[in-house]
Amino acid sequence: MSDDKAQDRFEQSQYTFSDLLQVKARSGGAKYWYGKIWKSVGKCVFCDLKKRYTIMELDGMVLTVNIYPYIDGNLIIVPKRHITHIKELTEKEWAVVKKLHYVAKKMLRKIFGYKGLWMIYREGSSYETSQKTVEHMHIHLMPYAENLVTWNYQPLKLPPFETAAIFRENKKAVDTLLRRYEEKYEKDS
Numbered sequence: 001m002s003d004d005k006a007q008d009r010f011e012q013s014q015y016t017f018s019d020l021l022q023v024k025a026r027s028g029g030a031k032y033w034y035g036k037i038w039k040s041v042g043k044c045v046f047c048d049l050k051k052r053y054t055i056m057e058l059d060g061m062v063l064t065v066n067i068y069p070y071i072d073g074n075l076i077i078v079p080k081r082h083i084t085h086i087k088e089l090t091e092k093e094w095a096v097v098k099k100l101h102y103v104a105k106k107m108l109r110k111i112f113g114y115k116g117l118w119m120i121y122r123e124g125s126s127y128e129t130s131q132k133t134v135e136h137m138h139i140h141l142m143p144y145a146e147n148l149v150t151w152n153y154q155p156l157k158l159p160p161f162e163t164a165a166i167f168r169e170n171k172k173a174v175d176t177l178l179r180r181y182e183e184k185y186e187k188d189s
């Protein structure tokens, strides 16, 4: 839809001022808008998901739209319970992520014609470290569009095979991490 057409549709429609703001937010950047919501709501936005934005709920996981999307059809998979990291998902919840991803991919193709979809999970304590704006663990399903993201490749410090070699040389540390993970996160799944 062209910008003009979208504008006409808003002018003659039932959409509210806040709906229009959501569309305008695309050009303003999500950080600013999410920052504002966070301050005005004063609680976790994903613990307080509004029905209007929710697509479906399945076994403790929710498929929702992004309130300030990067692109039409930008969806989010979020657990109902407030957890902050992907490692806290149970095996069952992880299986639901796969299922919701499948439904989203097929439906986004049907509705918008998208042929590609990225899954984006941000791990980091702040916007500065990972662009994560909401602490509650969530996974973005981002329809692929040619000019949506431009990669700015960084100068390398190592050839990639060296990185692999360093991991292999640190087998002891890796094994310790695997054991720690199994003890902490696999026992209840």
Ligand SMILES: [Zn+2]
Pocket: 044, 045, 046, 047, 048, 081, 082, 083, 136
């Ligand atoms: Zn939450």
